[in-house]
Amino acid sequence: MKLALLGYGKMGKMIEAIALDRNHEIVLIIDQHNADELTVENLRKADVAIEFSTPNTVLNNIETCIKAGVPLVVGTTGWYGHLQKVKDDCITANSALMYGSNFSVGVNIFFKVNQLLAKMMNNFADQYDVAMEEIHHVHKLDSPSGTAITIAEDILGEFKAKTEWVDVNADAAVTNQKPDALIIASYREGEVPGTHAVIYDSDVDRIEFKHVAHGRQGFALGAVLAAEWLKGKTGFFSVKEMYNFNL
Ligand SMILES: NC(=O)C1=CN([C@@H]2O[C@H](COP(=O)(O)OP(=O)(O)OC[C@H]3O[C@@H](n4cnc5c(N)ncnc54)[C@H](O)[C@@H]3O)[C@@H](O)[C@H]2O)C=CC1
């Protein structure tokens, strides 16, 4: 398959290596130094584009891919406030897009179990409070992480004692928070690839559920698998539809 890479940083480079290993061809690479080369004409050389750039550049890249009618996998986080408009634009143009805050199989298993756990814990909401932590490298531009937002929204869908999530910089004192707010404590430390934890705490015990990425390989392989899955399809998809775990 012919791939375009939009964003050629830590993720773009790892995706390139995995894509070549799976016998794909890279026909276009765009980063901040040649962003003006992202044209409809250039994009149409690719079967699928994979976007891992920045929260400030992702929307323009998405719109150009939709205009070109080139299926797009979006891994960039920090833009989900615009999700509905992007979905409408994609469907109106009969294009194809898959987005995901996290493409690794491990985190997608975590997403599923997190939902089941939240549903179970909802029966014990009088005894347990729930909170979250996420830890990432110091270069990360968005907070909380996109993965933490997905986990939080899945908890809110099941655990009725919480009605909204609130991001708390880990340096800030967690005081005067509303009891119905789900706290996400965000830490930025060294080169940590990505750690997410959900904690249920009661007077008598503590249940911790945690995912620790050892590197970026899992994210990158998932993005290439998503491109393979998306080729030839039209529509607006989430990575959860690709993994589609049935229990
Ligand atoms: N969904 C997932 O599984 C994962 C998502 N991410 C997200 O992916 C994004 C990128 O992560 P990294 O590669 O670690 O960041 P990075 O900072 O290493 O790379 C970003 C790249 O975007 C490029 N860029 C800047 N302007 C651009 C433009 N107009 N068009 C195309 N590229 C442009 C920069 O030159 C840079 O090479 C972040 O939002 C991060 O949160 C990261 C890992 C996994």
Ligand SMILES: O=C(O)C1=N[C@H](C(=O)O)C[C@H](O)C1
């Ligand atoms: O910026 C990162 O590095 C990561 N970003 C994604 C996110 O915001 O959830 C996925 C992963 O945690 C790494």
